[in-house]
Amino acid sequence: MDERHDPARARWAVAGLFFIVGIVISTWFTRIPQFKTGLSLSDAELTVALLAPTVGALTGMQFAGRLTARYGSAPIARVTIVLAPAALLIPAASGDLVTAFVGLLVFGVVDGIADVAANAQGVAVERQLRRPVLSGMHAAWGIGAIIGALSGGAAIATGLTVLQHFAVMAAVTVVLALVAGSQLLPAGVDRSQTDRESPKRTSWRTGWTRRVLALGLLGGAAMLCEGAISNWSAVFLHDELAATAAVASLGYSVFTVVETATRLVGDGVRRRVGPVPVVRVSVALAIAGLALVLLGSPSDIVWLAIVGFGLLGAGLAVLNPIVFSAVGHGSVQDTGSADTAGAAIAHYTTMSYGGVLAGPAIVGWLSGAMGLTAALACLLVPLVGIGLFARVTAAAEPAVAD
Known part of the structure; x- marks a missing residue:
C-alpha cells in the first residue's frame, strides 16, 4: 500500500478529524451567550436558533450513507471537516435571526455528514489494522472539546468578538483538517463501484438490517x-x-x-x-x-x-x-x-x-x-x-x- 495511505497514519488522521469536530462544537457552545447578546435575541428566539444545528445534523445524516457509498468516506470527510468551521462564520457574521438560523442549519448538515464519514473511515481503519482503535478516536473528540472550551474562555477574556474568535478557530482547524485529510485511507476502501455505475442502487433502505x-x-x-x-x-x-x-x-x-x-x-x-x-x-x-x-x-x-x-x-x-x-x-x-x-x-x-x-x-x-x-x-x-x-x-x- 502507498505510504500515504498507511493505516497506522490513517488512524491518527481520523483521530484528528474527531479532535477538530470537538474543538468546533465546543467553540460554538462557549460563545452562545455572546451570540445571543449580539443579536439581541429573546430566550424563545435563541431556542429557535439552537434547533437549527439539530435539525441540520439529522437531515445531513440521511444523505451521508449514500454519499459515502458513492464517493467513499475519505473524500466526504475531507470536504465536510473543512466546511464545518467555515459554516460557523455565517451565524457569527449574521445580523438577524433568519440568517443565523440558515447558517446554523448549514453547519448542522455539514456536521451530521462529517460525523458519519469520520466513523465510517474509523471502521475502515480498524479493518485494515485488524484491531480496535475507534474508542481512542472518540477520545480525541473529548480532548478537542476541552481545548475548545479553554480557548473559548481565553477568547472572551481577551475581548475577541464572536466573529473574530470563530475566524481564528476556522483558520487553525482548516490547516489541521488539510493535514489530517491527506493521510486518510483511499476512497476505494468503502466506496461502492456498482453504485458509481448505477446511482439508483443506493436508497434510504440500504444498510438497514x-x-x-x-x-x-x-x-x-x-x-x-x-x-x-x-x-x-x-x-x-x-x-x-x-x-x-x-x-x-x-x-x-x-x-x-x-x-x-x-x-x-x-x-x-x-x-x-x-x-x-x-x-x-x-x-x-x-x-x-x-x-x-x-x-x-x-x-x-x-x-x-x-x-x-x-x-x-x-x-x-x-x-x-x-x-x-x-x-x-x-x-x-x-x-x-x-x-x-x-x-x-x-x-x-x-x-x-x-x-x-x-x-x-x-x-x-x-x-x-x-x-x-x-x-x-x-x-x-x-x-x-x-x-x-x-x-x-x-x-x-x-x-x-x-
Missing part, C-alpha cells in the same frame, strides 16, 4: 443516558444536594474527563478481552456510578455523587465506540462488502443522536412527575437493557481487510 436496528436501540439507550447525565448532573447536585454552583459544575466536568480518559485505554482492553465482556463490565460500572449518585441524595455527601458521575463516565465511555464498530463490521459480515458500511453507520448515528436528544427531555418530564432523583433512577432501565443484549456487539471484532 435487523442487526443495525438492534445495535441502534442499544446505542440509543447508551446515548440517552449520556445526554441525561450531561444535561442534568449540575442541576441534580445543586437542587437535590444543595451544592454551590461551582461544586455542581464538577459533576459534568468529572464525568467528561473520566469518560475521555477511559476511551484512551478502551481499545487496548477491548483487544484483550473482546467487546461483549467490555460492554457488560461497562454497564456494571455505570450502574454502580448511578447508585453512588442516588445514595448521595438527599444527604450532604456531595463528593459521593461526584464520584458516581465519574464512574458513569467510565461506564458509558466505550459503549458508543464499540457499537459503532459493531455496526460497521457487522454490515461487512452481513453483505460481504464494505460499501454498505457508511449507510449502516448513518442509520445508527441517527438513532443514537435521537437518544442524545431524548435523554434530557425524558428526565425533565419524569422529574416533573416524580422528582429529579427518581427520574435519574429510571436510567437503570436502559442500562440493564444494554447489559442484557450486550451479545449483539460481538460483531465489533474487526473483520479481516480485503
Whole structure:
C-alpha cells in the first residue's frame, strides 16, 4: 500500500478529524451567550436558533450513507471537516435571526455528514489494522472539546468578538483538517463501484438490517443516558444536594474527563478481552456510578455523587465506540462488502443522536412527575437493557481487510 495511505497514519488522521469536530462544537457552545447578546435575541428566539444545528445534523445524516457509498468516506470527510468551521462564520457574521438560523442549519448538515464519514473511515481503519482503535478516536473528540472550551474562555477574556474568535478557530482547524485529510485511507476502501455505475442502487433502505436496528436501540439507550447525565448532573447536585454552583459544575466536568480518559485505554482492553465482556463490565460500572449518585441524595455527601458521575463516565465511555464498530463490521459480515458500511453507520448515528436528544427531555418530564432523583433512577432501565443484549456487539471484532 502507498505510504500515504498507511493505516497506522490513517488512524491518527481520523483521530484528528474527531479532535477538530470537538474543538468546533465546543467553540460554538462557549460563545452562545455572546451570540445571543449580539443579536439581541429573546430566550424563545435563541431556542429557535439552537434547533437549527439539530435539525441540520439529522437531515445531513440521511444523505451521508449514500454519499459515502458513492464517493467513499475519505473524500466526504475531507470536504465536510473543512466546511464545518467555515459554516460557523455565517451565524457569527449574521445580523438577524433568519440568517443565523440558515447558517446554523448549514453547519448542522455539514456536521451530521462529517460525523458519519469520520466513523465510517474509523471502521475502515480498524479493518485494515485488524484491531480496535475507534474508542481512542472518540477520545480525541473529548480532548478537542476541552481545548475548545479553554480557548473559548481565553477568547472572551481577551475581548475577541464572536466573529473574530470563530475566524481564528476556522483558520487553525482548516490547516489541521488539510493535514489530517491527506493521510486518510483511499476512497476505494468503502466506496461502492456498482453504485458509481448505477446511482439508483443506493436508497434510504440500504444498510438497514435487523442487526443495525438492534445495535441502534442499544446505542440509543447508551446515548440517552449520556445526554441525561450531561444535561442534568449540575442541576441534580445543586437542587437535590444543595451544592454551590461551582461544586455542581464538577459533576459534568468529572464525568467528561473520566469518560475521555477511559476511551484512551478502551481499545487496548477491548483487544484483550473482546467487546461483549467490555460492554457488560461497562454497564456494571455505570450502574454502580448511578447508585453512588442516588445514595448521595438527599444527604450532604456531595463528593459521593461526584464520584458516581465519574464512574458513569467510565461506564458509558466505550459503549458508543464499540457499537459503532459493531455496526460497521457487522454490515461487512452481513453483505460481504464494505460499501454498505457508511449507510449502516448513518442509520445508527441517527438513532443514537435521537437518544442524545431524548435523554434530557425524558428526565425533565419524569422529574416533573416524580422528582429529579427518581427520574435519574429510571436510567437503570436502559442500562440493564444494554447489559442484557450486550451479545449483539460481538460483531465489533474487526473483520479481516480485503
